[in-house]
Amino acid sequence: MAQSKVLMIYTGGTIGMIEDPETGVLTAFDFKHLNNQIPELSRIKVDLTAISLGMPIDSSDMNPTIWQDLAELVANSYDQYDGFVILHGSDTMAYTASALSFMLQGLQKPVILTGSQLPIGTIRTDGKENLITSIEIAANKDKNDESIVKEVAIYFEYALYRGNRTTKVSANAFEAFLSPNYPELAVAGVEINYKTNALFQSSQKELTLNCEMDDRVALLKIFPGFSTKVYKSLFDNNNVKAIVLETFGSGNAPNNSEFHTIIEEYIESGGIVVNITQCYTGSVEQGKYANSTVFNKLGVISGKDMTTETAITKIMHLLGNFTDRDEIINRFKNNIAGEI
Ligand code: ASP
Numbered sequence: 001m002a003q004s005k006v007l008m009i010y011t012g013g014t015i016g017m018i019e020d021p022e023t024g025v026l027t028a029f030d031f032k033h034l035n036n037q038i039p040e041l042s043r044i045k046v047d048l049t050a051i052s053l054g055m056p057i058d059s060s061d062m063n064p065t066i067w068q069d070l071a072e073l074v075a076n077s078y079d080q081y082d083g084f085v086i087l088h089g090s091d092t093m094a095y096t097a098s099a100l101s102f103m104l105q106g107l108q109k110p111v112i113l114t115g116s117q118l119p120i121g122t123i124r125t126d127g128k129e130n131l132i133t134s135i136e137i138a139a140n141k142d143k144n145d146e147s148i149v150k151e152v153a154i155y156f157e158y159a160l161y162r163g164n165r166t167t168k169v170s171a172n173a174f175e176a177f178l179s180p181n182y183p184e185l186a187v188a189g190v191e192i193n194y195k196t197n198a199l200f201q202s203s204q205k206e207l208t209l210n211c212e213m214d215d216r217v218a219l220l221k222i223f224p225g226f227s228t229k230v231y232k233s234l235f236d237n238n239n240v241k242a243i244v245l246e247t248f249g250s251g252n253a254p255n256n257s258e259f260h261t262i263i264e265e266y267i268e269s270g271g272i273v274v275n276i277t278q279c280y281t282g283s284v285e286q287g288k289y290a291n292s293t294v295f296n297k298l299g300v301i302s303g304k305d306m307t308t309e310t311a312i313t314k315i316m317h318l319l320g321n322f323t324d325r326d327e328i329i330n331r332f333k334n335n336i337a338g339e340i
Contacts, residue, residue: 004082004139005047009073011066012056013089015114015131018121026119028056037120040132046139049081059089059115062096064213064316070096071103074111075209083110083138083147087131090115090168090176093154094309097163101152101337102317103211106204110138110149113163114156117174126174130156133188140192151200151337153185160186162200164310164339180281181305182338200338212320214241217312221246221278228258235266242272242315245300246308251275251284252291260294267299270325274332276303276311301329310339 010016010029017026018037035042053069074084088096097113104111114134116127134155140148152163157175165182169175186194218240220231234240243266247253263273275284275295283305286292295302303311314336318328334340 003045003047004141005049005080006083006085006135006138007074007077007081008048008050008085008087008135009070010050010052010056010087011059011062011070011089013059013087013091013093013115014119015087015089015116015127016056017119019119029120038128038131040128041135044132044135044139046135048135057089059092059096062089062092064099064215067096067099067103067213068211071100071209071211074100074104075207078109078207081109082141083149084112085131085134085138086111086113088113088115090117090156094163094166094168094177094307095313097152097154097166098307098310098339099213099313099317101164101339102314103209104152104207105210105337106202106207107152108150108202108205108207109147110140111152111163112138112149112160113152113154117172117176126157129158133158133192137186137192140194148194148196149185149199150202151185155188158188159184160188160192162198162338164313164337165307167307167309180307181283202337210317210321213313213316214319215316216241216319217244217316218242219244219246219308219312222248222253224254226254228256228262232262235262235271237266237269237271240271241319242274244303244308244311244315245273245275246278247275247284247292248278250282250288250292251277251286251295251302252289253295255291255294260298263295263298263300272301272315272325272329272332273299274301274303274311274315276306276308301332303332304340306339314339
């Protein structure tokens with residue numbers, strides 16, 4: 001079998017930093033000298049090409065335009081490579097992974113996002129293992145010469161997760177990500193152990209690029225005592241096309257008639273309201289309690305067990321690519337890339 005070809009795309013984040021041994025200052029890594037920095041890379045049996053996507057950024061500066069650039073880069077080089085690794089800051093990695101899972105539908109090859117908590121040039125870095133194993137996963141094929149992973153995934157600290165199921169859970173532990181409502185796709189030990197039953201298989205055989213994103217989306221996290229006076233202005237369909245409500249437990253919010261009227265009027269004017277839970281695990285079940293039954297009557301859409309990152313990027317994607325409200329709602333309710 002010929003060596004797999006992997007394209008590695010560097011966007012920034014801690015992983016791409018090296019520490020000046022004299023000053024201790026962190027500076028962005030020069031990818032032209034990748035093999036000098038990580039000599040182990042020359043021992044991986046992969047034909048690796050590394051490129052940078054513009055100036056390296058802290059992933060707090062990530063945005064839909066860069067998601068588009070990334071998705072286009074993958075789509076335009078899709079036929080030349082067997083897999084893709086995206087080096088990304090961990091802070092917004094779960095948003096980028098979710099967005100790419102909607103932009104790149106019908107993937108038959110892996111797109112693996114990884115990063116690190118410590119820069120690659122520091123002695124205790126987690127970056128080397130994350131990078132090397134991600135490249136292996138991006139290159140791995142089965143006995144029929146097909147990619148094992150055919151979706152957007154995040155590899156971090158010995159585990160591979162579905163990108164649109166993942167959330168950042170720690171600012172300092174090496175185990176920075178978890179997938180609270182879906183099993184790991186693979187675990188890396190002495191060998192990489194793929195959980196084949198958990199891997200996504202798109203019903204679409206050809207890759208389609210759906211790059212448009214509409215950023216007229218808001219997120220409202222409900223808390224005891226939240227004031228409708230403070231948040232009323234958000235519910236304006238001229239500026240905000242969809243609102244993601246992060247509610248309590250299985251989808252509950254205060255039984256506040258003023259809030260219900262605001263939602264009702266917003267939906268009547270064409271706005272879309274979706275309901276996801278603030279809980280780390282579990283799902284929205286509108287109607288389980290009286291405090292959520294009203295949402296069914298008002299036309300609030302249950303986001304079931306979607307993560308916040310997924311609900312936001314999915315609605316951005318749907319508003320960007322479709323105009324018919326019913327179609328947007330219908331697509332929101334159904335799985336696109338294994339996110340529900
Ligand atoms: N602030 C950094 C970023 O997200 C943190 C990291 O890379 O882990 O770009």
